Amino acid sequence: xxxxxxxxxxxxxxxxxxxxxxxxxxxxxxxxxxxxxxxxxxxxxxxxxxxxxxxxxxxxxxxxxxxxxxxxxxxxxxxxxxxxxxxxxxxxxxxxxxxxxxxxxxxxxxxxxxxxxxxxxxxxxxxxxxxxxxxxxxxxxxxxxxxxxxxxxxxxxxxxxxxxxxxxxxxxxxxxxxxxxxxxxxxxxxxxxxxxxxxxxxxxxxxxxxxxxxxxxxxxxxxxxxxxxxxxxxxxxxxxxxxxxxxxxxxxxxxxxxxxxxxxxxxxxxxxxxxxxxxxxxxxxxxxxxxxxxxxxxxxxxxxxxxxxxxxxxxxxxxxxxxxxxxxxxxxxxxxxxxxxxxxxxxxxxxxxxxxxxxxxxxxxxxxxxxxxxxxxxxxxxxxx
Numbered sequence: 603x604x605x606x607x608x609x610x611x612x613x614x615x616x617x618x619x620x621x622x623x624x625x626x627x628x629x630x631x632x633x634x635x636x637x638x639x640x641x642x643x644x645x646x647x648x649x650x651x652x653x654x655x656x657x658x659x660x661x662x663x664x665x666x667x668x669x670x671x672x673x674x675x676x677x678x679x680x681x682x683x684x685x686x687x688x689x690x691x692x693x694x695x696x697x698x699x700x701x702x703x704x705x706x707x708x709x710x711x712x713x714x715x716x717x718x719x720x721x722x723x724x725x726x727x728x729x730x731x732x733x734x735x736x737x738x739x740x741x742x743x744x745x746x747x748x749x750x751x752x753x754x755x756x757x758x759x760x761x762x763x764x765x766x767x768x769x770x771x772x773x774x775x776x777x778x779x780x781x782x783x784x785x786x787x788x789x790x791x792x793x794x795x796x797x798x799x800x801x802x803x804x805x806x807x808x809x810x811x812x813x814x815x816x817x818x819x820x821x822x823x824x825x826x827x828x829x830x831x832x833x834x835x836x837x838x839x840x841x842x843x844x845x846x847x848x849x850x851x852x853x854x855x856x857x858x859x860x861x862x863x864x865x866x867x868x869x870x871x872x873x874x875x876x877x878x879x880x881x882x883x884x885x886x887x888x889x890x891x892x893x894x895x896x897x898x899x900x901x902x903x904x905x906x907x908x909x910x911x912x913x914x915x916x917x918x919x920x921x922x923x924x925x926x927x928x929x930x931x932x933x934x935x936x937x938x939x940x941x942x943x944x945x946x947x948x949x950x951x952x953x954x955x956x957x958x959x960x961x962x963x964x965x966x967x968x969x970x971x972x973x974x975x976x977x978x979x980x981x982x983x984x985x986x987x
Contacts, residue, residue, distance in 0.1 A: 603809055603859040610855075614746065615774045616845075616846070617775075617776065618776055619776065620776050621651045622651075622655050624655035627734060633662075634659050635679070635690070635706075636653075636692045637706065638665050638694045639669070640666075646779075648694060670753045670760065670874055671699070671701055672752070673717065673720065676706055676709070676752065679702070680706050683731070684710065688731075690734075691733035691734075692735070693734070694735075696737070696741060697739065700737070700742070700770070701752065705763075707768055708727050708763070723763050724764050724765035734772045734774070736773075737776075738783075740795065741787075742852065743849055743851050745770060748768055748769050748854075750762065760872075775846070777842045780831075781835050788831055788832055789828075789882070790880050790882035790883070790939060792832075793882040794885065795824055795851040797866055797889055800889065801863045802856050802860060803817040803860075804893065805900065807906075808860055813858065817856045818910045820847045831844055861970040865969040869892075869983070870885050872960055872965070873888070876955055877952060887940075887986045889930065891982045892974075895981055897927070900923070901919050904926050908925055909922065912926055941986075942986060943983075952983075957976055957983070965979075
Protein backbone atom coordinates (compact mmCIF):
# COMPACT_ATOMS: atom_id res chain seq x y z
CA UNK A 603 0.00 0.00 0.00
CA UNK A 604 1.23 3.50 -0.84
CA UNK A 605 1.60 6.27 1.74
CA UNK A 606 -1.50 8.42 2.09
CA UNK A 607 -3.27 11.16 4.00
CA UNK A 608 -7.05 11.08 4.35
CA UNK A 609 -9.25 14.00 5.38
CA UNK A 610 -12.98 14.48 4.90
CA UNK A 611 -14.92 16.95 7.07
CA UNK A 612 -18.35 16.67 5.40
CA UNK A 613 -21.26 15.75 7.67
CA UNK A 614 -23.70 13.33 6.02
CA UNK A 615 -27.36 13.48 7.10
CA UNK A 616 -29.00 10.43 5.54
CA UNK A 617 -32.58 9.29 5.28
CA UNK A 618 -36.18 10.17 4.59
CA UNK A 619 -37.43 13.53 5.80
CA UNK A 620 -34.01 14.92 6.69
CA UNK A 621 -34.45 18.21 4.80
CA UNK A 622 -36.06 19.52 7.98
CA UNK A 623 -32.58 19.36 9.56
CA UNK A 624 -31.59 22.46 7.57
CA UNK A 625 -33.04 24.50 10.41
CA UNK A 626 -30.20 23.32 12.67
CA UNK A 627 -27.42 22.87 10.11
CA UNK A 628 -27.31 26.44 8.77
CA UNK A 629 -26.69 29.43 11.08
CA UNK A 630 -29.88 31.26 12.03
CA UNK A 631 -28.54 34.62 10.86
CA UNK A 632 -27.27 33.34 7.50
CA UNK A 633 -28.10 35.11 4.24
CA UNK A 634 -28.61 32.04 2.08
CA UNK A 635 -28.53 31.57 -1.67
CA UNK A 636 -30.20 28.35 -2.86
CA UNK A 637 -28.75 27.11 -6.14
CA UNK A 638 -30.57 24.55 -8.26
CA UNK A 639 -30.92 23.22 -11.80
CA UNK A 640 -34.22 22.92 -13.62
CA UNK A 641 -37.80 23.34 -12.52
CA UNK A 642 -38.14 19.73 -11.27
CA UNK A 643 -36.83 20.89 -7.87
CA UNK A 644 -39.88 23.14 -7.60
CA UNK A 645 -42.29 20.82 -9.41
CA UNK A 646 -41.71 17.90 -7.03
CA UNK A 647 -41.74 20.03 -3.89
CA UNK A 648 -38.08 19.89 -2.89
CA UNK A 649 -37.54 23.64 -3.09
CA UNK A 650 -40.69 24.25 -1.06
CA UNK A 651 -39.39 21.87 1.64
CA UNK A 652 -36.04 23.62 1.64
CA UNK A 653 -37.54 27.08 1.92
CA UNK A 654 -39.83 25.96 4.74
CA UNK A 655 -36.89 24.44 6.64
CA UNK A 656 -34.85 27.64 6.25
CA UNK A 657 -37.55 29.49 8.17
CA UNK A 658 -36.98 33.21 8.68
CA UNK A 659 -33.50 33.31 7.17
CA UNK A 660 -32.99 35.67 4.26
CA UNK A 661 -33.14 33.49 1.14
CA UNK A 662 -32.47 34.14 -2.55
CA UNK A 663 -32.60 31.72 -5.46
CA UNK A 664 -30.36 30.99 -8.42
CA UNK A 665 -31.66 28.44 -10.92
CA UNK A 666 -30.81 27.15 -14.36
CA UNK A 667 -27.55 25.35 -13.60
CA UNK A 668 -26.82 23.01 -16.50
CA UNK A 669 -26.14 19.25 -16.42
CA UNK A 670 -22.53 20.22 -17.12
CA UNK A 671 -22.35 23.50 -15.19
CA UNK A 672 -20.97 26.32 -17.31
CA UNK A 673 -18.50 28.91 -16.12
CA UNK A 674 -20.53 31.51 -17.97
CA UNK A 675 -23.61 30.58 -15.91
CA UNK A 676 -21.88 30.23 -12.58
CA UNK A 677 -20.16 33.60 -12.84
CA UNK A 678 -23.65 35.16 -12.87
CA UNK A 679 -24.31 33.45 -9.55
CA UNK A 680 -21.07 34.92 -8.22
CA UNK A 681 -22.26 38.39 -9.22
CA UNK A 682 -25.60 37.80 -7.49
CA UNK A 683 -23.82 36.64 -4.33
CA UNK A 684 -21.79 39.84 -4.20
CA UNK A 685 -24.76 42.08 -4.98
CA UNK A 686 -26.98 40.54 -2.30
CA UNK A 687 -24.44 40.07 0.48
CA UNK A 688 -24.92 36.31 0.53
CA UNK A 689 -22.80 34.53 3.15
CA UNK A 690 -24.03 30.92 2.87
CA UNK A 691 -24.78 28.73 -0.15
CA UNK A 692 -27.06 25.72 -0.44
CA UNK A 693 -26.96 23.40 -3.45
CA UNK A 694 -30.23 21.59 -4.20
CA UNK A 695 -29.82 19.04 -6.96
CA UNK A 696 -27.38 16.53 -8.34
CA UNK A 697 -23.63 16.60 -8.73
CA UNK A 698 -23.65 19.31 -11.35
CA UNK A 699 -25.43 21.72 -9.03
CA UNK A 700 -23.03 20.82 -6.23
CA UNK A 701 -20.04 21.31 -8.54
CA UNK A 702 -21.38 24.67 -9.65
CA UNK A 703 -21.96 25.71 -6.05
CA UNK A 704 -18.36 24.80 -5.19
CA UNK A 705 -17.17 27.17 -7.90
CA UNK A 706 -19.44 29.95 -6.64
CA UNK A 707 -18.23 29.36 -3.08
CA UNK A 708 -14.61 29.67 -4.20
CA UNK A 709 -15.01 32.50 -6.74
CA UNK A 710 -17.10 34.70 -4.44
CA UNK A 711 -14.14 35.14 -2.07
CA UNK A 712 -11.33 34.86 -4.61
CA UNK A 713 -8.93 37.79 -4.88
CA UNK A 714 -8.30 37.62 -8.60
CA UNK A 715 -9.80 36.56 -11.92
CA UNK A 716 -12.27 33.71 -11.20
CA UNK A 717 -11.26 31.85 -14.35
CA UNK A 718 -7.82 31.38 -12.78
CA UNK A 719 -9.42 28.97 -10.31
CA UNK A 720 -10.05 26.62 -13.21
CA UNK A 721 -6.80 27.34 -15.02
CA UNK A 722 -4.75 26.54 -11.92
CA UNK A 723 -6.86 23.59 -10.80
CA UNK A 724 -7.67 25.33 -7.52
CA UNK A 725 -4.03 25.45 -6.45
CA UNK A 726 -4.21 29.08 -5.27
CA UNK A 727 -7.47 28.82 -3.33
CA UNK A 728 -7.18 29.90 0.30
CA UNK A 729 -10.84 30.16 1.32
CA UNK A 730 -14.38 29.58 0.13
CA UNK A 731 -17.84 30.53 1.29
CA UNK A 732 -19.47 27.88 3.51
CA UNK A 733 -22.12 25.76 1.82
CA UNK A 734 -24.19 22.64 2.17
CA UNK A 735 -26.09 20.37 -0.19
CA UNK A 736 -29.45 18.67 -0.53
CA UNK A 737 -28.83 15.81 -2.96
CA UNK A 738 -31.52 14.75 -5.44
CA UNK A 739 -29.48 12.48 -7.73
CA UNK A 740 -26.96 9.76 -6.85
CA UNK A 741 -24.00 9.86 -9.21
CA UNK A 742 -20.97 12.05 -8.85
CA UNK A 743 -20.00 11.90 -5.18
CA UNK A 744 -19.54 15.68 -5.23
CA UNK A 745 -21.63 15.89 -2.07
CA UNK A 746 -18.71 14.53 -0.02
CA UNK A 747 -15.53 15.53 -1.83
CA UNK A 748 -13.31 18.48 -2.73
CA UNK A 749 -13.57 18.23 -6.53
CA UNK A 750 -15.54 20.36 -8.98
CA UNK A 751 -15.77 20.10 -12.78
CA UNK A 752 -16.90 23.18 -14.69
CA UNK A 753 -17.39 23.60 -18.44
CA UNK A 754 -15.74 26.67 -19.92
CA UNK A 755 -17.83 27.14 -23.03
CA UNK A 756 -15.54 29.69 -24.66
CA UNK A 757 -12.79 27.06 -24.91
CA UNK A 758 -15.06 24.00 -25.29
CA UNK A 759 -13.32 22.56 -22.25
CA UNK A 760 -14.32 20.76 -19.07
CA UNK A 761 -11.97 21.97 -16.34
CA UNK A 762 -11.58 20.52 -12.85
CA UNK A 763 -10.36 22.12 -9.68
CA UNK A 764 -9.57 20.51 -6.34
CA UNK A 765 -9.36 22.22 -2.97
CA UNK A 766 -10.00 21.36 0.66
CA UNK A 767 -11.78 24.70 0.90
CA UNK A 768 -14.75 23.34 -1.07
CA UNK A 769 -15.74 20.32 0.97
CA UNK A 770 -19.46 20.79 1.73
CA UNK A 771 -20.07 21.45 5.41
CA UNK A 772 -22.93 18.96 5.22
CA UNK A 773 -24.94 17.02 2.69
CA UNK A 774 -28.49 15.77 3.13
CA UNK A 775 -29.14 12.49 1.35
CA UNK A 776 -32.82 11.53 1.18
CA UNK A 777 -33.34 8.55 -1.15
CA UNK A 778 -37.00 9.52 -1.64
CA UNK A 779 -35.83 12.59 -3.58
CA UNK A 780 -34.51 10.26 -6.30
CA UNK A 781 -37.85 8.49 -6.89
CA UNK A 782 -39.00 10.91 -9.61
CA UNK A 783 -35.80 10.87 -11.68
CA UNK A 784 -36.15 9.87 -15.34
CA UNK A 785 -34.68 6.44 -16.17
CA UNK A 786 -31.92 8.07 -18.21
CA UNK A 787 -30.65 9.95 -15.16
CA UNK A 788 -30.86 6.88 -12.93
CA UNK A 789 -28.88 4.80 -15.42
CA UNK A 790 -26.35 7.58 -15.86
CA UNK A 791 -25.88 7.81 -12.11
CA UNK A 792 -25.23 4.09 -11.79
CA UNK A 793 -22.62 4.19 -14.54
CA UNK A 794 -20.98 7.32 -13.16
CA UNK A 795 -20.55 5.79 -9.71
CA UNK A 796 -19.36 2.48 -11.18
CA UNK A 797 -16.64 4.15 -13.24
CA UNK A 798 -15.56 6.32 -10.31
CA UNK A 799 -14.76 3.09 -8.51
CA UNK A 800 -12.99 1.41 -11.41
CA UNK A 801 -10.78 4.45 -11.98
CA UNK A 802 -9.38 3.85 -8.47
CA UNK A 803 -9.53 0.05 -8.52
CA UNK A 804 -8.65 -1.30 -11.98
CA UNK A 805 -4.98 -0.32 -12.00
CA UNK A 806 -2.33 -2.65 -10.53
CA UNK A 807 -2.04 -4.45 -7.18
CA UNK A 808 -0.39 -2.73 -4.22
CA UNK A 809 -1.78 -5.09 -1.54
CA UNK A 810 -4.33 -2.55 -0.34
CA UNK A 811 -6.82 -5.12 0.90
CA UNK A 812 -9.21 -2.77 2.68
CA UNK A 813 -9.47 -0.36 -0.27
CA UNK A 814 -9.92 -3.23 -2.73
CA UNK A 815 -12.68 -4.86 -0.73
CA UNK A 816 -14.45 -1.56 -0.13
CA UNK A 817 -14.31 -0.91 -3.88
CA UNK A 818 -15.58 -4.39 -4.71
CA UNK A 819 -18.44 -4.00 -2.24
CA UNK A 820 -19.51 -0.75 -3.88
CA UNK A 821 -19.36 -2.33 -7.33
CA UNK A 822 -21.36 -5.35 -6.17
CA UNK A 823 -23.98 -3.04 -4.68
CA UNK A 824 -24.32 -1.11 -7.93
CA UNK A 825 -24.63 -4.35 -9.91
CA UNK A 826 -27.24 -5.77 -7.51
CA UNK A 827 -29.36 -2.72 -6.75
CA UNK A 828 -28.96 -0.70 -9.95
CA UNK A 829 -31.37 -2.88 -11.95
CA UNK A 830 -33.79 -2.95 -8.99
CA UNK A 831 -33.99 0.83 -8.96
CA UNK A 832 -34.48 0.91 -12.71
CA UNK A 833 -37.32 -1.63 -12.50
CA UNK A 834 -39.01 -0.14 -9.42
CA UNK A 835 -38.30 3.59 -9.02
CA UNK A 836 -39.80 3.70 -5.51
CA UNK A 837 -37.77 0.81 -4.06
CA UNK A 838 -36.48 2.72 -1.02
CA UNK A 839 -33.90 0.14 -0.01
CA UNK A 840 -32.41 -0.06 -3.51
CA UNK A 841 -32.34 3.73 -3.77
CA UNK A 842 -30.72 4.00 -0.34
CA UNK A 843 -27.95 1.61 -1.27
CA UNK A 844 -27.35 3.35 -4.61
CA UNK A 845 -27.22 6.76 -2.98
CA UNK A 846 -24.71 5.71 -0.35
CA UNK A 847 -22.67 3.71 -2.88
CA UNK A 848 -22.34 6.73 -5.16
CA UNK A 849 -21.17 8.88 -2.24
CA UNK A 850 -18.63 6.29 -1.11
CA UNK A 851 -17.36 5.87 -4.66
CA UNK A 852 -15.71 9.28 -4.69
CA UNK A 853 -15.29 10.64 -1.18
CA UNK A 854 -11.58 9.83 -1.16
CA UNK A 855 -11.72 6.69 0.95
CA UNK A 856 -11.20 3.93 -1.63
CA UNK A 857 -8.57 5.99 -3.46
CA UNK A 858 -6.23 6.34 -0.48
CA UNK A 859 -2.96 4.47 -0.77
CA UNK A 860 -3.64 3.08 -4.24
CA UNK A 861 -2.72 4.09 -7.81
CA UNK A 862 -5.48 5.80 -9.80
CA UNK A 863 -6.22 5.95 -13.52
CA UNK A 864 -8.80 8.65 -14.56
CA UNK A 865 -7.99 8.37 -18.28
CA UNK A 866 -11.59 7.33 -19.01
CA UNK A 867 -12.79 10.58 -17.47
CA UNK A 868 -10.26 12.75 -19.27
CA UNK A 869 -11.12 11.32 -22.70
CA UNK A 870 -14.81 11.35 -21.82
CA UNK A 871 -14.68 15.04 -20.89
CA UNK A 872 -13.63 15.85 -24.43
CA UNK A 873 -16.58 13.90 -25.82
CA UNK A 874 -18.96 15.96 -23.69
CA UNK A 875 -17.26 19.26 -24.52
CA UNK A 876 -17.26 18.66 -28.29
CA UNK A 877 -20.37 16.60 -28.90
CA UNK A 878 -22.64 17.13 -25.89
CA UNK A 879 -22.91 13.55 -24.66
CA UNK A 880 -23.98 13.02 -21.07
CA UNK A 881 -20.98 12.53 -18.80
CA UNK A 882 -21.97 8.95 -17.95
CA UNK A 883 -22.56 8.14 -21.62
CA UNK A 884 -18.96 9.05 -22.37
CA UNK A 885 -17.74 6.84 -19.52
CA UNK A 886 -19.80 3.90 -20.76
CA UNK A 887 -18.30 4.33 -24.24
CA UNK A 888 -14.68 4.78 -23.19
CA UNK A 889 -14.14 2.46 -20.21
CA UNK A 890 -14.64 -0.93 -21.95
CA UNK A 891 -12.45 0.17 -24.87
CA UNK A 892 -9.75 1.49 -22.55
CA UNK A 893 -9.77 -1.77 -20.59
CA UNK A 894 -9.37 -3.69 -23.86
CA UNK A 895 -6.48 -1.43 -24.88
CA UNK A 896 -4.70 -1.86 -21.52
CA UNK A 897 -5.89 -5.40 -20.76
CA UNK A 898 -2.47 -6.98 -20.45
CA UNK A 899 -1.17 -4.23 -18.20
CA UNK A 900 -4.27 -4.31 -15.98
CA UNK A 901 -4.71 -8.09 -16.13
CA UNK A 902 -4.08 -8.87 -12.47
CA UNK A 903 -6.73 -6.44 -11.23
CA UNK A 904 -9.13 -7.32 -14.05
CA UNK A 905 -8.92 -10.99 -13.07
CA UNK A 906 -9.56 -10.04 -9.42
CA UNK A 907 -12.50 -7.90 -10.60
CA UNK A 908 -13.85 -10.87 -12.55
CA UNK A 909 -13.64 -13.19 -9.56
CA UNK A 910 -14.85 -10.94 -6.77
CA UNK A 911 -17.45 -8.77 -8.53
CA UNK A 912 -18.68 -10.95 -11.37
CA UNK A 913 -18.21 -14.35 -9.66
CA UNK A 914 -16.08 -15.85 -12.43
CA UNK A 915 -14.00 -18.84 -11.35
CA UNK A 916 -13.13 -20.59 -14.59
CA UNK A 917 -10.28 -19.89 -17.00
CA UNK A 918 -6.88 -18.28 -16.59
CA UNK A 919 -6.34 -14.62 -15.74
CA UNK A 920 -6.41 -13.54 -19.40
CA UNK A 921 -9.74 -15.25 -20.00
CA UNK A 922 -11.22 -13.82 -16.81
CA UNK A 923 -10.03 -10.33 -17.75
CA UNK A 924 -11.69 -10.60 -21.17
CA UNK A 925 -14.96 -11.80 -19.69
CA UNK A 926 -14.95 -9.07 -17.03
CA UNK A 927 -14.74 -6.39 -19.72
CA UNK A 928 -17.63 -8.01 -21.59
CA UNK A 929 -19.71 -8.17 -18.40
CA UNK A 930 -19.00 -4.50 -17.70
CA UNK A 931 -20.21 -3.45 -21.13
CA UNK A 932 -23.32 -5.61 -20.75
CA UNK A 933 -24.06 -4.09 -17.35
CA UNK A 934 -23.94 -0.55 -18.70
CA UNK A 935 -26.30 -1.56 -21.49
CA UNK A 936 -28.63 -3.24 -18.97
CA UNK A 937 -29.20 0.05 -17.16
CA UNK A 938 -29.94 1.85 -20.41
CA UNK A 939 -26.57 3.48 -21.16
CA UNK A 940 -25.21 2.67 -24.62
CA UNK A 941 -21.53 1.85 -25.04
CA UNK A 942 -20.63 2.70 -28.64
CA UNK A 943 -20.00 6.04 -30.34
CA UNK A 944 -22.32 4.91 -33.11
CA UNK A 945 -25.15 4.72 -30.59
CA UNK A 946 -24.83 8.52 -30.29
CA UNK A 947 -24.63 9.16 -34.05
CA UNK A 948 -20.86 9.61 -33.99
CA UNK A 949 -18.52 7.96 -36.47
CA UNK A 950 -14.79 7.93 -37.26
CA UNK A 951 -14.88 11.59 -38.30
CA UNK A 952 -15.15 12.58 -34.62
CA UNK A 953 -11.79 11.06 -33.68
CA UNK A 954 -9.39 13.63 -35.13
CA UNK A 955 -11.12 16.55 -33.37
CA UNK A 956 -11.12 14.60 -30.10
CA UNK A 957 -7.42 13.82 -30.33
CA UNK A 958 -6.73 17.46 -31.17
CA UNK A 959 -8.65 18.55 -28.07
CA UNK A 960 -6.66 16.12 -25.94
CA UNK A 961 -3.53 17.70 -27.38
CA UNK A 962 -4.76 21.24 -26.80
CA UNK A 963 -5.68 20.46 -23.19
CA UNK A 964 -2.35 18.71 -22.51
CA UNK A 965 -4.00 15.32 -22.01
CA UNK A 966 -1.11 13.57 -23.73
CA UNK A 967 -0.01 11.19 -20.97
CA UNK A 968 -2.90 9.63 -19.06
CA UNK A 969 -3.52 6.64 -16.82
CA UNK A 970 -1.88 5.23 -13.71
CA UNK A 971 1.42 4.87 -15.58
CA UNK A 972 1.01 8.05 -17.65
CA UNK A 973 1.50 5.88 -20.72
CA UNK A 974 -1.81 6.46 -22.49
CA UNK A 975 -0.41 8.78 -25.13
CA UNK A 976 -2.26 10.29 -28.07
CA UNK A 977 -1.78 7.15 -30.17
CA UNK A 978 -3.27 5.06 -27.37
CA UNK A 979 -6.19 7.48 -27.03
CA UNK A 980 -6.79 7.25 -30.76
CA UNK A 981 -6.86 3.45 -30.58
CA UNK A 982 -9.27 3.58 -27.62
CA UNK A 983 -11.60 5.87 -29.57
CA UNK A 984 -11.43 3.60 -32.62
CA UNK A 985 -12.31 0.63 -30.43
CA UNK A 986 -15.34 2.63 -29.25
CA UNK A 987 -16.93 3.15 -32.68
